[in-house]
Amino acid sequence: MSDRTLYDKVWDRHAVTELPTGQTQLFVGLHLIHEVTSPQAFGMLRERDLEVAYPEHTHATVDHIVPTADQSRPYGDDAAEEMMSELEENVREAGIDFSDPTTGDQGIVHVVGPEQGLTQPGMTVVCGDSHTATHGAFGALAFGIGTSQIRDVLATGSIAMEKQQVRKIEITGELGAGVEAKDVILAIIRKLGTDGGVGYVYEYAGDAIESLGMEGRMSICNMSIEGGARAGYVNPDATTYDWLSETDAFADDPEKFERLKPYWESIRSESDAEYDDVVTIDGGALEPMVTWGTTPGQGIGISEPIPAPEDLPESERDTARRAQEHMRVEPGDRMDGYEVDVAFLGSCTNARLTDLRRAARIVTGREVHPDVRAMVVPGSQRVQATAEEEGLQDVFTEAGFEWRNAGCSMCLGMNEDQLEGDEACASSSNRNFVGRQGSKDGRTVLMNPRMVAAAALKGTVTDVCEIEEREVPTA
Ligand SMILES: CC(C)[C@H](C(=O)O)[C@@H](O)C(=O)O
Ligand code: SF4
Numbered sequence: 001m002s003d004r005t006l007y008d009k010v011w012d013r014h015a016v017t018e019l020p021t022g023q024t025q026l027f028v029g030l031h032l033i034h035e036v037t038s039p040q041a042f043g044m045l046r047e048r049d050l051e052v053a054y055p056e057h058t059h060a061t062v063d064h065i066v067p068t069a070d071q072s073r074p075y076g077d078d079a080a081e082e083m084m085s086e087l088e089e090n091v092r093e094a095g096i097d098f099s100d101p102t103t104g105d106q107g108i109v110h111v112v113g114p115e116q117g118l119t120q121p122g123m124t125v126v127c128g129d130s131h132t133a134t135h136g137a138f139g140a141l142a143f144g145i146g147t148s149q150i151r152d153v154l155a156t157g158s159i160a161m162e163k164q165q166v167r168k169i170e171i172t173g174e175l176g177a178g179v180e181a182k183d184v185i186l187a188i189i190r191k192l193g194t195d196g197g198v199g200y201v202y203e204y205a206g207d208a209i210e211s212l213g214m215e216g217r218m219s220i221c222n223m224s225i226e227g228g229a230r231a232g233y234v235n236p237d238a239t240t241y242d243w244l245s246e247t248d249a250f251a252d253d254p255e256k257f258e259r260l261k262p263y264w265e266s267i268r269s270e271s272d273a274e275y276d277d278v279v280t281i282d283g284g285a286l287e288p289m290v291t292w293g294t295t296p297g298q299g300i301g302i303s304e305p306i307p308a309p310e311d312l313p314e315s316e317r318d319t320a321r322r323a324q325e326h327m328r329v330e331p332g333d334r335m336d337g338y339e340v341d342v343a344f345l346g347s348c349t350n351a352r353l354t355d356l357r358r359a360a361r362i363v364t365g366r367e368v369h370p371d372v373r374a375m376v377v378p379g380s381q382r383v384q385a386t387a388e389e390e391g392l393q394d395v396f397t398e399a400g401f402e403w404r405n406a407g408c409s410m411c412l413g414m415n416e417d418q419l420e421g422d423e424a425c426a427s428s429s430n431r432n433f434v435g436r437q438g439s440k441d442g443r444t445v446l447m448n449p450r451m452v453a454a455a456a457l458k459g460t461v462t463d464v465c466e467i468e469e470r471e472v473p474t475a
Helices: 006-014 039-047 078-094 109-115 132-138 147-156 181-192 214-227 238-245 254-266 314-327 353-363 381-390 392-399 449-458
Strands: 015-018 024-027 030-033 058-061 097-099 124-127 141-144 158-161 165-172 200-205 231-233 277-282 289-291 299-301 342-345 373-376 424-427 443-446
Touching: 006 015, 006 024, 006 141, 006 200, 006 231, 030 109, 030 147, 039 078, 039 147, 058 078, 058 109, 078 097, 109 124, 109 132, 109 214, 109 381, 124 132, 132 141, 132 214, 132 231, 132 238, 141 231, 147 158, 181 214, 181 277, 181 289, 181 299, 200 214, 214 231, 214 238, 214 353, 238 254, 314 443, 342 353, 342 449, 353 381, 353 392, 353 449, 381 392, 424 449
Parallel strands: 030 058, 030 124, 058 097, 124 141, 165 200, 165 277, 200 231, 342 373, 342 424, 424 443
Antiparallel strands: 015 024, 024 158, 289 299, 289 443
């Protein structure tokens, strides 16, 4: 069979059996766990007197509840302390590796897996977290799972799943000035809708995707779920292998790398692979994107006017009206100039080293607007440490940004970092739902990390192309 996609190949390779339900039992190569969704699943195992079947395929981190300022224990918040203690106990009992904050390896689960080389091409990767498709950037088949599925994976190392259709999303051309991976995925979701991907796995392809580094590919795969697709991937190539060769998994074991590479090469989609659907977008025509509403699909280019609800498809009009009321924007206005109170550079979408480096080129030698509370929250302790060594921390703090410890932070109001009242936030995260950043009246504008930097400096949503990039002084 020569017409198969990566999805078909990785699926077949991990299929254990067909279940009477019509589902396939899939073997799981990597199970990532965090403090929010795993405790209940461990509880279910205990009730049934079961043990973790493959602790060596499981890896834990703590991210959602971890305070990003004072991390001394016990944590100030009782619920956070309880979740952390429970995770500690569960991993100790089961013998699961845990990137806890004392290791220097802790961070957001979707940053930690790739940077440690846990995530590899051709693997099945699952996590009780909807943004697990991030790992698909490596050519892994990666998807978020619910609590009962976490239980199943803990107990059996496998999962029951229905096969999805595959949609190839081809981004052609060369991305223009100021345009980043984040803008590509916001444009995709705008075009196909927040539920356009339901029932599909997205294969991201085309020149514009191939020329992205791994961080950019992760930003795109990360938001697959915001477009309704539980999984999204990019075929592995030289960029992927370069990244992997420097991770813990392979840096000291080049032989292992050479041994696995033929497998990685073999799982790429064939050039004559058959897709259930193909969508093409001209990457060269994109500009930096910003959201005007309360779903990631409600986005426009920075120079475009906010649409009138009556010009949208009927099914979207009511949500658009409510969103515009919440965001206090009017049809015909532009987001350029929208006042922001907070700038958040963080999250599993955009808090990797490249994101911080690129944003630092905008921030260097400039000052955060006096009315803006700006913060940088590195995606992991490793990102943080390297950024500090490189002098990026100084660039940001001298400009007036807060420099915090790794975690989900203000992406989601599950820790101390939250919006207050009706604050508006320029955010490099992935969800702008009402209440997402902790305050029910808070207003979130999604954008790429350099655009967040620009908004922090100006105090309003701004086209980053108007700000000249500067060399970042080396530490
Ligand atoms: C808390 C967790 C289960 C949740 C998710 O599934 O994605 C969170 O990470 C999010 O981004 O909303
Ligand atoms: S950073 Fe945000 S999107 Fe990512 S795992 Fe944490 S809460 Fe979810």
